Amino acid sequence: MTEIQNTDGFSKYGIYEISDSLSLIFPDTEIKFEKVSPKVFSYDRVNSEGKHIEKIIPVTSKTLKIEISPIRPLNHPARRTRHVFLQFDKDIFLPENSAATVFVQCPIEIGLFIITDHQKDSLDWFTCNPTNSRFGLYGSPDTGILCKYFNTQIVDSHEDSTPYVNGIMKILIKNELGMSHSLGKIIFPITDNSIYYDERQAIFDGLVAVLKKRGRTDIIGVNKEQIETTWTQSPTWEFTTTKTHMEMGLD
Numbered sequence: 001m002t003e004i005q006n007t008d009g010f011s012k013y014g015i016y017e018i019s020d021s022l023s024l025i026f027p028d029t030e031i032k033f034e035k036v037s038p039k040v041f042s043y044d045r046v047n048s049e050g051k052h053i054e055k056i057i058p059v060t061s062k063t064l065k066i067e068i069s070p071i072r073p074l075n076h077p078a079r080r081t082r083h084v085f086l087q088f089d090k091d092i093f094l095p096e097n098s099a100a101t102v103f104v105q106c107p108i109e110i111g112l113f114i115i116t117d118h119q120k121d122s123l124d125w126f127t128c129n130p131t132n133s134r135f136g137l138y139g140s141p142d143t144g145i146l147c148k149y150f151n152t153q154i155v156d157s158h159e160d161s162t163p164y165v166n167g168i169m170k171i172l173i174k175n176e177l178g179m180s181h182s183l184g185k186i187i188f189p190i191t192d193n194s195i196y197y198d199e200r201q202a203i204f205d206g207l208v209a210v211l212k213k214r215g216r217t218d219i220i221g222v223n224k225e226q227i228e229t230t231w232t233q234s235p236t237w238e239f240t241t242t243k244t245h246m247e248m249g250l251d
Helices: none
Strands: 014-018 021-026 029-037 042-047 054-056 064-071 083-094 100-108 109-116 121-128 133-136 145-152 165-174 181-189 195-197 202-204 206-214 217-225 245-251
Touching: 014 021, 021 202, 029 064, 042 121, 064 121, 064 195, 083 100, 083 133, 083 165, 100 145, 165 181, 181 206, 181 217
Parallel strands: 083 145, 165 202, 165 206
Antiparallel strands: 014 064, 021 029, 029 042, 042 054, 064 109, 083 181, 100 165, 109 121, 133 145, 195 202, 206 217, 217 245
16 A cells, blocks of 8 residues: 655645646646636646646636545546445454444545536546555356455544545444354445545545344445534535445355
8 A cells, every 4th residue: 555654745635726827746646737828727637657637628717726635436447336345454353232433544536626606527536546446346246246446454543544545434333143243344335425635634424334134144234424524525526326225245
């Protein structure tokens, strides 16, 4: 996993109003906005491989207002799914009829949005940790769910994110089975979970995962839990889902 030791030289999340030009620097990524005519701006992003992404942005005013914020990790290397598979770095042991709360690191991407008349339009996105972005399959090859797969660390609190790389998600796990069980992963549709940010950190809405029986089968029911925070909510890069509940089998 990418480690960002010193964030002082990198740009902050937030809203910027550009009258002439603006340069932004993130790990392995440089971005520049420049006014090229009275009502046209240029956009240029360069990644660690030297690849340029260039766009022209017409505007109706003399300035360009943008927001840069963490977004859900669904675009790199390609947008194929809304589900995330988090493989914990250690198993969570739950005695029968018990509960535990854990905090885990969940990857992010970074999105750029154009702000016009209280509307925020998606301009571009990038990741500061491309090597930890891959797909995984939950279930059988024929009927399984394609997921973005991440190995993730269990941490102490909402303060333990890696800037520009991941955010923190709180998960409440309840064991309603009549036996103990160890849990090493969780799969869920992340489009239900909003992201919130301060200058360089990010947190997600949480999850409630309930280990229970359905008939003779042991399952986990997973639901979103909205958090209370004073941090700024990120704009939505993609539409949210109408399904706020998911079930997965127990190994």
